[in-house]
Amino acid sequence: MSDLTxxxxxxxxxxxxxxxxxxxxxxxxxxxxVHLLRGGGEQLTKSYRExxxxxxxxxxxxxxxxxxxxxxxxxxxxxxxxxxxxLLPNAPADRAFVRSVALQIACEIHxxxxxxxxxxxxxxxxxxxxxxxxWYAYWVTAGFETLERKLAADPRVGQCVFxxxxxxxxxxxxxxxxxxxRFNVPLDGYPTxxxxxxxxxxxxxxxxxEPSGQPDAEAPRx
Numbered sequence: 001m002s003d004l005t006x007x008x009x010x011x012x013x014x015x016x017x018x019x020x021x022x023x024x025x026x027x028x029x030x031x032x033x034v035h036l037l038r039g040g041g042e043q044l045t046k047s048y049r050e051x052x053x054x055x056x057x058x059x060x061x062x063x064x065x066x067x068x069x070x071x072x073x074x075x076x077x078x079x080x081x082x083x084x085x086x087l088l089p090n091a092p093a094d095r096a097f098v099r100s101v102a103l104q105i106a107c108e109i110h111x112x113x114x115x116x117x118x119x120x121x122x123x124x125x126x127x128x129x130x131x132x133x134x135w136y137a138y139w140v141t142a143g144f145e146t147l148e149r150k151l152a153a154d155p156r157v158g159q160c161v162f163x164x165x166x167x168x169x170x171x172x173x174x175x176x177x178x179x180x181x182r183f184n185v186p187l188d189g190y191p192t193x194x195x196x197x198x199x200x201x202x203x204x205x206x207x208x209x210e211p212s213g214q215p216d217a218e219a220p221r222x
Contacts, residue, residue, distance in 0.1 A: 004029035007052060007059040007067075009036045009043075010214035011182075013110055014071035015058040016175035019209035021075045024166060025082050033216030036115055072106055075168065087167040097154070098162050101147070101169040105176050109143035113179075137185050144180070144190050152192040159199045166200045173197065174206055 006022065006029050008015035022029050034057050035042045042048055043055045052059035052067045059067045060074045062081070068074050079087050088095045111117070113136050121127050121135060151157050161169025177197045180187060187194055200206050211217060 003063045005032060005061040006030070007032045007034050007048070007057055007061075008214070008216075009034055009057050010211045010217045011179075012036065012057050013114075013175035013179050014106075016178070016209055016211060017071045017106075017171050018058045018060065018074050019214075020171040020174065020206055021078050021087060021168075023205035023208050024087060024171065025078060025085060027078070027082060031215060033214070035216060072102060075171070079168075087171070089162050089167075094156060094162060097156060098167060098169045101151070101161055102172040104143065104147055104150075105172040109140060109147075109176060112139040133183065136183050140176075140180050140183075140185050144187075144193060148190045148192050151196070157192070157196070159196075161196060166203060166205070170196065170200050170206075174201055178211070 004022070004027060006015070006018060008019065008031055010033070019031075034048060036057065039045075043057055049055050051061075052069055054069050056069060058071055058074060059069050060077070061067050062077075068077055075087065088098055118132055118136065121132050122129070127135075151161065156162055158164045160166045161173060173193065174197055177187070177193060178201075201210075207213070
């Protein structure tokens with residue numbers, strides 16, 4: 001029996017990853033929304049920093065344990081705490097391959113385009129929205145081009161990043177594709193990435209984690 005609480009923001013790619021992981025493992029959890037824009041950012045408030053001093057989302061609390069930050073650390077914790085079903089393959093080389101995909105997304109693509117970076121570009125450096133969009137598209141494109149070549153050439157890639165069972169690679173890929181579409185980045189040049197996304201995005205674990213279905217989701221404008 002678990003007592004899991006996830007502090008999350010509906011559009012946060014990192015939070016999205018963790019929601020998928022929780023769903024893939026069939027775990028029940030309580031979700032506490034932390035709005036990253038309202039009032040200057042609820043993640044920066046004293047009350048939230050008392051929960052998670054880093055002032056970031058996601059954060060996971062399991063019972064009486066201290067909060068765990070960083071999405072991939074949370075996913076690894078869930079993998080060790082609730083090992084079945086596994087999010088990683090069995091063989092060490094295959095596990096390293098899947099981790100390399102996850103880290104390429106979480107450490108190479110996502111950090112250059114997260115809310116803090118885009119906010120700094122606009123509010124501190126004073127760049128225009130068009131320049132900010134170009135920055136986002138450049139770094140996503142650079143990362144996707146490399147990732148496309150890697151996954152298109154590897155025989156271990158099946159209906160999912162590894163074989164035909166969704167896991168760590170997919171739970172990182174789906175939020176990044178979703179976010180790229182939100183920012184209107186063309187994806188025509190990445191048939192493997194689009195195929196993998198399409199194969200899993202409608203699965204219950206992924207659909208349940210989709211941003212528009214979260215308790216703090218905002219109605220579309222227009």
